[in-house]
Amino acid sequence: MPSATAVGNDAAVEASPPTRLAIEDAGIDVEVLPLLPSEEALAEQAIVPPLTEDGYWLASYGQPGRGSTNTTYLTGHSWEGSESPFNRLSTHAEVGNTITLDTEAGSLDYVVESITTHDKETLKDSDIWSIVPNRLVIISCYTEDLWGKNVIVTAAPKP
Template structure:
C-alpha cells in the first residue's frame, strides 16, 4: 500500500493515505500440502489502548483501477479499513491481515497517535465473529509512500497483523507500519 497521509484542518482531504499494493494479494504464497483450515474470520473491531484506538473495522477492496496503479486510497473518513483481499485473523489464517486508516492534521483521528505512541511489546485486540484475538507489536517503522508497494510487509505471513497510517511527522511522504504477531496461549 502506498503511504497513508493525513489531511489538513480545512475541508481538504487528508494527505494521501494511499497504500501501495503489491502486484497481487499474497504474491509470495507458498503451496501447502496439508488440508486447508478455516481461513480465519473477518476483523470487526480493533482496540489498541496504548495509542487510543478503539474502532469498528470496515472491509475495503481495491478497485480494478487501484490494482492497476498498485495503490489504494481509503475513503477520507476516520474509519479503520480492512483490506479484505488479503488475510483474515484467527485460526487457519493464510495471509497477513492489513488494517489501514488516515491520520489527520489539525483534527482528531483514531490513527493520529500511532506515530508517537506505538511501541514494540504493545498489545492489540481484534474482535472477530469467532471471538477476541490478542496480538503483540513486534515492530514499528516508517516507510516511504512511493516504495511501500515493494516492501516486505506484503510477504505472505499467516496470522500477522499490520496497521498502516501516515507518519505524523511527514504526512505526505511516509507511512508508519505497525507489525504484530498473535499471542500464543
C-alpha cells in the same frame, strides 16, 4: 499459499473478517470495515481508505484467526490539524503493546513487534506484502510527514 497452524490465542477463533481494532495503551479503539481495493490499486499496492476515522480491512488479503493463509492488513487515515485514532500509531503506539482485534468469530490478541516508517512511493516494494499467515500489519500516514511517509505497525499473535 501455505496454510498456517494456529498459535497462541487464535487456536479457538476461526479465521474471519475483523470488526474492531483496539490498542489500549495507545488510546486507539475503532470500528473496522471491509475495503475491497480496485484491480489497479491491488496491482500498485496503493492504499486509499475512505475519508473517515474508521479502520479498514483490506478484504482481498488475509483474515485473522485459525486457518489464516495470508497477512491481515488494516489501514486508516491520520489527519493533519485534528485528532484521529490513527494519528496515535505515530505518537503513542510502542513495541510490546497489545492489540485486540475483534472478528466475526471472536477476539484475538496480538503483540506489536515493530513500528517503522516507509516512503509512500516505495511502499509497494516493501516486504510487508510478503505472505505471512496470522501476521497483522496496520498502515497509516506518518504524522510528521503525512504526504511523504507511512507508519507501519507489524504484530504477531500473542502467545
